[in-house]
Amino acid sequence: MSDNQSAPSTAPTVRFEDFGLAPEILRALSDQGYVHPTPIQAEAIPVVLQGRDVMGAAQTGTGKTAGFSLPIIQRLLAHANASASPARHPVRALILTPTRELADQVADNVKAYAQHTPLRSTVVFGGMDMKPQTVILKGGVEIVIATPGRLLDHVEQKNINLGQVQMLVMDEADRMLDMGFLPDLQRIINLLPKQRQNLMFSATFSPEIKKLAGSFLRNPVTIEVARSNATNENVTQIIYKVEEEAKRDAVSHLIRERNLKQVIVFSNTKIGASRLARHLVAEGVKASAIHGDKSQSERMQALEQFKVGGVEVLVATDVAARGLDIAELPCVINFDLPYNAEDYVHRIGRTGRAGATGDALSLCSEKDARLLADIEKLTKQKLTPVELTGFVPRSGRDRGSDRGAERGGRRERDRDDGRGSRNSHGAQGAHNTHSGHSYTPGARGAYAAPRKQPLDPFFTQPYVPSSETAGETKLAENKSSIKPQKQKVAALLGGKR
Structure with missing residues (x-):
């Protein structure tokens, strides 16, 4: 297969055992009823087993997770051991995902594929307590599935060491690079060894994303088993x-x-x-x-x-x-x-x-x-x-009337509660009941015009100051014209003799 070219389609007669996978892995696949690989799996597994960088594009739901997790488990079996020492179980494979749900799902798949091997795996993502994750990480794991933010949290707490990572996987790589994860990814990549295998898998690869991916991959093999950005024909x-x-x-x-x-x-x-x-x-x-x-x-x-x-x-x-x-x-x-x-x-x-x-x-x-x-x-x-056949929506006018009536009724009830709480005698106001809502006799609608109050002629007359007010004003003016006397200061303090 040439670099940066789409892989040819694979015959459906290919079986997982044809890839030379370990008996423990084949047993796990048999437990789940898997015999024949999907096209993306058939094309990706042999290339990943060779240690090449891969950019894999396939329709969602075609089994990309097994396409990278099975060869990762196969390659890590050489380092598998049953030792209880955390030092014998360093992180050798790192799988990054954009969402917590996807990280949890990938972790379940990896655990199922490696269930008959001594390899350890775990998942870390935000929104959960860090303490249980910390205990597992410090106990030693070979495969870590993580979201970028929570992984950096553990790095800052010195709960994980990425110095021995041999394989880096970016699942849903287009979202990882395109939706604000690039700064976190760059920080993580700087913590990894220079010599490592990089794998990117996604359903969509825009030209911009391919350009960004080129900075992380070394002479990658591009595998596309379907037209880029195609939808599932089913x-x-x-x-x-x-x-x-x-x-x-x-x-x-x-x-x-x-x-x-x-x-x-x-x-x-x-x-x-x-x-x-x-x-x-x-x-x-x-x-x-x-x-x-x-x-x-x-x-x-x-x-x-x-x-x-x-x-x-x-x-x-x-x-x-x-x-x-x-x-x-x-x-x-x-x-x-x-x-x-x-x-x-x-x-x-x-x-x-x-x-x-x-x-x-x-x-x-x-x-x-x-x-x-x-x-x-x-x-x-x-x-x-x-x-949409058979669908008769309510008109916007009806819905608006319903909402207005609801708001008006709610304001009416609020005003009734305040007005009926007491009357001029201090007693509870009378309420009648109609259609399940209480109201006060004589209450007005929510949008009714305000009642006109009788106008007091006092407020229409021009202002004429009273005699008391005039006297106070004159006294204030006289006080303001009197200059305050300066306070005498002793000669020793700079005053005149």
């Missing part, structure tokens, strides 16, 4: 034309009409995700939100509940768009089209994984036209919005 993409104000009702309609019991709904903002989740709960849907403002324990609990069926709809920001592997996820919904077109590829890649089929439904309003055009340009696909 995913059916549908764009629905919906007004912005009707999107929440449209999501409820899609969930009911399609009888969806497991779906991820993507929102661009954390506030929008929380509001949509509350709206769905009010509609009788078991929904939960996951975003950056949630604690790590809350996010992991929501994901676990979603995987086991306790939560039917997971409303998420792009924190869940990268790398999450949920078996047989039938559908994803884009409540908002992503600002970054590449995120669209990752979002819809949550469904249709491992050869399964899935649906990707997106809601598009007039203001989303530019975002849709960016997606079409990136994926080289024409996505024509269609009408």
